[in-house]
Amino acid sequence: MAKSVGIIYLGLLEDPKKSLKHLSEVEKLGEEILVDRQEIVALDKRRNHNREALRALKNGAGSKTWMAVGSLLIKLPQEQASKALEKDQMHLDVEINKLRSNLKVKVNALQDMEHKDPIPGLTLQPMTHKEMRTIKSAMGISS
Structure with a gap:
């Protein structure tokens, strides 16, 4: 592995344009990762x-309750305000999950561009309910 990485870097050093292009791509992807992380926060x-x-x-x-919608303050029935907040919560959950999954892909791409091994455990998936039932039954745990 170290030998092939050395050859790749040697090839980049021989061609400054290729080296500069590679470094700018790495920097751009790193910046996208940082922006996505800030967006998630x-x-x-x-x-x-x-x-x-x-x-x-x-x-x-x-x-009734007061609710800020952008720069407006609106007096709404509590049920309507709750529904609006719950709808916004669902939208935020979807958006955060989408950013997190894209972040994993970008981090793996960055690791590839830097000729490093993928981060272990980054692509782990949670077990399904069926898999959990199977494990519990194998361990003798009743659910």
Whole structure:
């Protein structure tokens, strides 16, 4: 492995244009990874704020509540506000999951571009319910 990596890097050093192009591609992909991670953090913060708002609506008294929609404050029935927040929660969950799965692909691509081994465990998938039942039955655990 080390020998082939050395040959690849030697080839890049012999051609400065190819080397510069490769480095710019690595840098671009690294930047995309960082942006995606920041986006995940921002969406997760928004999801947490929505969760707090849903909890406050469930514990609050009254039939109407104020809700910020962009730069507007709107007075809505609590049910309608809850439905809007739950819909936004579902959208945020989908968006975060999509970014996380794309992030795994980009990190593996970056590892390939840097001629490194893939990160172990990055592509692990959770076990299905059927697989869990099979394991539990093999261990003698009743579900």
